[in-house]
Amino acid sequence: MxxxxxxxxxxxxxxxxxxxxxxxxxxxxxxxxxxxxxxxxxxxxxxxxxxxxxxxxxxxxxxxxxxxxxxxxxxxxxxxVGYVFQFAALFDSMTLAENVAMGLRRKSDLDEEGIADRVDECLRLVDLEGYGDRAPAELSGGQRKRAGIARAIATRPxxxxxxxxxxxxxxxxxxxxxxxxxxxxxxxxxxxxxxxxxxxxxxxxxxxxxxxxxxxxxxxxxxxxxxxxxxxxxxxxxxxxxxxxxxxx
Amino acid sequence: MQPLLKPFAMLGQGGVPFAAGIGRWGQLTADTVRAVRHVDVWLRLLLPQMARVGVDSVPIALFIALFTGIVLALQASYTFTGAIPLYFVGVLVGKTMMLELGPVLTGLALSGRVGANIAAEIGTMRVTEQIDALETLAYPPVAYLVVPRALAGIIMFPVVTALAIGMGIVAGWITAIQLLDMSSADFFNGLTLFFLPFDVTYAMIKATSFGFIVTSIGCFFGFHTKGGAEGVGDATTRAVVASSMAILVLNAFWAIVLL
CATH class of the missing domain: 3.40.50.300 (P-loop containing nucleotide triphosphate hydrolases)
Known part of the structure; x- marks a missing residue:
């Protein structure tokens, strides 16, 4: 539509x-x-x-x-709807994986294992595999932006x-x-x-x-x-x- | 403008934004009550917030109560000498800690620690679009940010206040038996002489209301933060000032209504 x-x-x-x-x-x-x-x-x-x-x-x-x-x-x-913010707007009190999982916990019916798999998949897609445990403050500007995209696409909007x-x-x-x-x-x-x-x-x-x-x-x-x-x-x-x-x- | 009208104009210039602020805070409070139904959003955040609002505040509350209890016992003894039996030191320490200084000093200390922390955190989230991000991820921001903090304040302020009252009384007792010519029996005789169970209820009602007012005002100023770092600093200052004033007003309100 x-x-x-x-x-x-x-x-x-x-x-x-x-x-x-x-x-x-x-x-x-x-x-x-x-x-x-x-x-x-x-x-x-x-x-x-x-x-x-x-x-x-x-x-x-x-x-x-x-x-x-x-x-x-x-x-x-x-x-x-997924929304990619200009300055990523990552939740700085959470790790990258928790950021990506936020929408999934609210917008999907996945269980914890499914959420973890989807988070890994999204981080891989934006070339941030292995960064899940990092805090947003530990990322470069480009990495933060990619993480914002991973969070937006995680729910497959x-x-x-x-x-x-x-x-x-x-x-x-x-x-x-x-x-x-x-x-x-x-x-x-x-x-x-x-x-x-x-x-x-x-x-x-x-x-x-x-x-x-x-x-x-x-x-x-x-x-x-x-x-x-x-x-x-x-x-x-x-x-x-x-x-x-x-x-x- | 005529000089005679100037004071009214100034009153209006200050009064209208103040009244509008009260109105917006009332709206946020109503939204908070409505948002309690989103239990799935706030429930897992409640325990961490209780730890931050309550457990982490215990040291500062006990520190203040310790010295307040010492000073109360010494000042009571100084005032009563020769006129009133010394066991009244126990009455004054107990009644004052329970009815007034325990809840109010704890409330004021926590308005600085907890209120400032909440305003700065939510204010930073506002100016960095994290609150917008919450909304786009289908989280109701009031349920996610305000409800767990307000509930943590309502639950934990009475706990911290009770510990502070206990510490103040213990400090007063130790001061009485170590520095004054009093026995433990004298002190506890005085402590229980005019004790009413309602004293505890009164203290807990005050602490509960202070818990809500400090956390909700912190959230309110955080939510309405504008600009960047300066805006966050401004919101934090306003939150502490407003919640301190609100505590004093509420304190008088409960005295008028309940005593």
Whole structure:
């Protein structure tokens, strides 16, 4: 059923962050949302799992309007969604294995042995085999990010939301995470929304692109369409040419 | 603005956020009561929290009670000399430790130790998105973070307070027989002279309410932390100040209502 964002508005005090943003991620596809720093991409993503309530507009995930769900219904929906946080958001009082197991204890019917097997499998997938006993503070930035992905995919969700999954990582780790995102989509049919500034990564994983600019959707289309776009804002962003963005403003 | 209106404006500027804060704390308290039904979420966290809130606080509570008991016995003797029989030292030490100093000093000490710890921990979780992560993993954050801490406070504050009262009385007794011209029989005669079982009930009611107020205020300021390290520091300070003030207000409230 996918994810549909309709005319989303959100302001924090006088600062309008989202001003009628609309976008759709169809079932099984990976949608990459582009946008400058502070453009509201993370704010938009948090609306998809009910971490923020829209001022106006609505978000539909798996056929359910998120802002109208009661608490128990929201928890049920969240069982189907994995969320990769920008700075991993690992629980620092727990080991890595306990972090990955957290969602499984709440979202799955696995017994302790099954949970341990799944944790090992997920840590292996993100190349962190043997790190289960480490505390998050003992990991590098890249390792923490991969651990955040392992935690999000552990429950085998239908939907995966990635908040800048490759920012600040070395090229090899970036490529590895891109492959993981592709694998989630191709092998497990996961519907993904990826927020990123990393254009190489974006072109590797995207089935479609959207661009968030001034609180609205500036572009929505395929990778070929964004490459061919004549819009100076889109071109300025994907080519890293600030002069085009300045011309627009 | 007219000068005469300025005090009212200042009162409003301070009073409105204060009233809003009380309202938000009340909302969190109501959410906490509702979240108790998620037993599967908080039950396994209760014992570790009881250890952190209670067992780890015993040394500081006993330390404070030890010296309070010594000072109480000596000051009672100094005040009573020549006017009141010395066995009243036992009355004063027992009654004061049980009705007032045991619960209040323990509560104030634990508001610094436990309240600050809770506010800093939950505040750090807030600013590093760990609370958001809990929600995305389908954990109700109030059930996971607030309920076990509040229950641990409610259960363990009376235990720690009872130990502190015991320590204060023992310290007063040893002081009386070692430093004052009193026998153990005199001291315990005084200790039991005006003792009422209600004294214990009164002390435990106060300690229970302090346990809830310290932990819930710590959680409240932690949950509403904004910004980074500065925000966490600010939340921690506010939690300690607010819970200390709340203890003193509650202390007066119970005296008015129950005595």
């Amino acid at each position: 996918g994810i549909i964002v309709r005319d989303l508005h959100k302001a924090f005090g006088p600062k309008v962050v989202l001003d009628g943003f609309s976008v759709e991620a169809r079932d099984g596809e990976t949608l990459v949302v582009l946008g400058g720093s502070g453009s509201g991409k993370s704010v938009m993503l948090k609306h998809l799992v009910g971490l923020l309530i829209p001022d106006a507009g609505e978000v539909e995930v798996d056929g359910q309007v998120v802002s109208t769900l009661k608490q128990e219904e929201l928890f049920e929906l969240r069982r189907k 239908q939907y995966l939301l990635y908040d800048e999954p490759t920012t600040g990582l070395d090229p090899v780790t970036r490529a590895m995470i891109d492959q993981l995102i592709l694998r989630m989509s191709e092998e497990l049919g996961v519907t993904g929304i990826v927020i990123t500034h990393d254009m190489d990564s974006a072109f590797r994983v995207a089935d479609r692109f959207a661009m968030l600019h001034n609180g609205r959707c500036r572009f929505h289309g395929s990778p070929d369409e964004i490459r061919a776009s004549e819009d100076p804002v889109v071109r300025g962003f994907i080519e890293g040419r600030p002069e085009l963005l300045e011309m627009e403003s």
